[in-house]
Amino acid sequence: MPATAPLMARLYLDTVVRTKRTLIVGLVLVLVALLFAVAGILAQGPKERLGLYYLFLFGGPAGIVLQFCALFFGAAAAADEVENGTAVYLLSRPLSRPLTFLGRLAAAWGVLAVLMSVLNLLVGLFTGGPTHLHRILLAEIPILVGCGVYVALFSLLALLVRNALAVGAVVSLLWDFPLSSVPIDLHLLTLRYPLLCLVRGVAMDYEDPDYQALWSSGMYRVFEQSPWTSFVVLLLAFAAMTVVATRLSARRPVNLRQTQ
Amino acid sequence: MTGSVIELTRAVKRYGPVLALNDLTLDVGPGITGLVGPNAAGKSTIIGLVTGLMPPTAGKVRVLGGDPWDDTPLRGRIGYCPDSERVWPGMTGRQLVTRLGIYSGIEPAEAARRAEDALSEIGLAAAMDKPVTQYSKGMRQKAKLCQAVLHRPELLVLDEPLNGVDPLSRVEILKRLRDMAGQGMSILVSSHVLHELETAIDRVVLIHRGRLLAEGTVEEIRDLLDEHPHSVRLESPEPRKLASALLQLDGVVGVQIVDDRTVDATTRDPGQFYGTLPDIVTGSGLTVEALWSPDSNLEAVFRYLVKGGGG
Numbered sequence: 001m002p003a004t005a006p007l008m009a010r011l012y013l014d015t016v017v018r019t020k021r022t023l024i025v026g027l028v029l030v031l032v033a034l035l036f037a038v039a040g041i042l043a044q045g046p047k048e049r050l051g052l053y054y055l056f057l058f059g060g061p062a063g064i065v066l067q068f069c070a071l072f073f074g075a076a077a078a079a080d081e082v083e084n085g086t087a088v089y090l091l092s093r094p095l096s097r098p099l100t101f102l103g104r105l106a107a108a109w110g111v112l113a114v115l116m117s118v119l120n121l122l123v124g125l126f127t128g129g130p131t132h133l134h135r136i137l138l139a140e141i142p143i144l145v146g147c148g149v150y151v152a153l154f155s156l157l158a159l160l161v162r163n164a165l166a167v168g169a170v171v172s173l174l175w176d177f178p179l180s181s182v183p184i185d186l187h188l189l190t191l192r193y194p195l196l197c198l199v200r201g202v203a204m205d206y207e208d209p210d211y212q213a214l215w216s217s218g219m220y221r222v223f224e225q226s227p228w229t230s231f232v233v234l235l236l237a238f239a240a241m242t243v244v245a246t247r248l249s250a251r252r253p254v255n256l257r258q259t260q
Numbered sequence: 261m262t263g264s265v266i267e268l269t270r271a272v273k274r275y276g277p278v279l280a281l282n283d284l285t286l287d288v289g290p291g292i293t294g295l296v297g298p299n300a301a302g303k304s305t306i307i308g309l310v311t312g313l314m315p316p317t318a319g320k321v322r323v324l325g326g327d328p329w330d331d332t333p334l335r336g337r338i339g340y341c342p343d344s345e346r347v348w349p350g351m352t353g354r355q356l357v358t359r360l361g362i363y364s365g366i367e368p369a370e371a372a373r374r375a376e377d378a379l380s381e382i383g384l385a386a387a388m389d390k391p392v393t394q395y396s397k398g399m400r401q402k403a404k405l406c407q408a409v410l411h412r413p414e415l416l417v418l419d420e421p422l423n424g425v426d427p428l429s430r431v432e433i434l435k436r437l438r439d440m441a442g443q444g445m446s447i448l449v450s451s452h453v454l455h456e457l458e459t460a461i462d463r464v465v466l467i468h469r470g471r472l473l474a475e476g477t478v479e480e481i482r483d484l485l486d487e488h489p490h491s492v493r494l495e496s497p498e499p500r501k502l503a504s505a506l507l508q509l510d511g512v513v514g515v516q517i518v519d520d521r522t523v524d525a526t527t528r529d530p531g532q533f534y535g536t537l538p539d540i541v542t543g544s545g546l547t548v549e550a551l552w553s554p555d556s557n558l559e560a561v562f563r564y565l566v567k568g569g570g571g
Binding site for chain 2: 002018088089093094095096254
């Protein structure tokens with residue numbers, strides 16, 4: 001029996017790199033990095049520059065970019081082979097169906113994790129600067145966790161609905177992103193909220209008065225939580241979504257009439 | 261191998277409200293078996309069940325003694341050549357065959373060696389490093405055949421392998437199937453045209469609207485079908501020359517030039533038509549780029565059989 005998961009991860013990487021969507025994602029990331037580089041150059045002093053990094057992490061850019069990239073890569077992990085008509089080659093082989101999916105999911109997470117980590121590092125250095133390198137590196141932890149959670153969410157979505165990209169965009173724009181910022185309990189039903197808690201818990205110095213001043217009028221209940229609570233919540237969400245998606249993927253038949 | 265290679269017992273397959281297979285019981289033994297039926301007859305559904313791409317809605321499917329949907333190692337004993345033209349973008353013939361060989365459990369170095377040998381043997385030595393998307397229909401079918409047999413399966417399943425393939429490639433593919441069957445491989449090959457398979461296959465299974473209509477030897481089934489005129493569409497850069505060459509063939513009762521590349525021929529002896537066409541083409545220096553047998557042929561015959569005219 002072939003080693004299914006590594007083979008499928010490699011196939012995913014080989015094919016996804018050639019797609020236009022990866023080029024689009026890459027361009028978006030470069031644009032975001034450039035914007036923050038320019039803003040960092042124009043900022044007045046180190047406090048304002050650090051504020052820009054906080055803005056990147058909490059104000060939306062990191063979350064939005066992460067969600068949209070996860071949407072592209074997660075949906076591709078679940079649905080690309082079926083949509084491209086090449087699933088017939090894979091699913092007629094002695095390859096474990098659950099591991100086929102998990103290998104692709106891991107590869108999607110890997111691509112996204114690398115891209116988002118590099119983006120965080122660049123934006124962090126352009127704004128906060130090398131003096132805050134420890135914060136920038138600690139922020140990589142929630143970013144890696146977020147990559148996994150959102151890839152699992154959007155791959156599950158791609159297995160449940162036909163037009164996963166549109167539905168995923170709706171989930172991101174109308175549910176996860178806005179609701180994570182409202183000061184009512186609905187934010188507990190989002191993934192972004194515990195992620196923000198995690199960023200706050202591991203990477204931010206919330207005793208810093210400058211930081212408090214910058215963010216004293218925003219999303220506030222985020223900071224009430226322990227990072228471990230957030231981490232466990234995210235881990236459970238990731239595990240649940242991955243298990244359901246793997247089961248769905250393994251039991252999904254290929255309709256040969258649709259591949260011709 | 262003796263006994264059943266493929267067993268479908270009261271197999272039912274539904275796609276939502278559409279009934280694709282209707283309580284089908286089928287027993288396929290060793291040798292080459294042709295699975296023949298018009299479009300939407302249920303051929304691809306049977307192939308999907310046999311190759312483990314889908315489970316039956318009801319009933320039982322056994323292949324080489326196991327359930328291909330649930331038994332992952334079993335699928336390593338089956339080779340599958342799909343009808344789908346789609347492959348991964350940019351992938352060369354060598355990459356396609358090697359990669360799918362690896363997915364079938366062959367070590368990478370061995371898969372690469374076997375892929376090179378197989379593609380060379382089948383006449384794709386010069387093209388193996390070109391993208392498959394640039395291949396002609398015949399070349400693609402040959403590459404797909406190579407990937408299906410690289411791991412030396414016990415059962416080879418081919419979905420419409422001759423559809424649109426030029427006459428010389430047809431001869432090569434059929435010869436290859438006979439060779440493989442001679443080495444002990446069981447083969448299930450689907451087509452909507454019996455006559456294009458008949459020189460290679462041992463037994464025929466006729467499927468219509470998800471039901472088994474008839475099964476038997478080629479001779480038995482051919483007797484049922486030969487009473488009906490059979491039309492063939494050919495593509496060539498020289499349609500007029502081709503038309504005049506076709507009229508020389510015994511059994512051809514009509515030839516029509518459809519456009520500047522297409523010729524339709526009608527024959528009352530399809531077996532002889534398919535058998536002698538390659539000689540005519542090579543003898544007269546003509547080029548036939550593609551060959552189809554329109555599905556309407558078989559539809560007419562099946563309507564005839566369903567009405568009971570076939571006895």
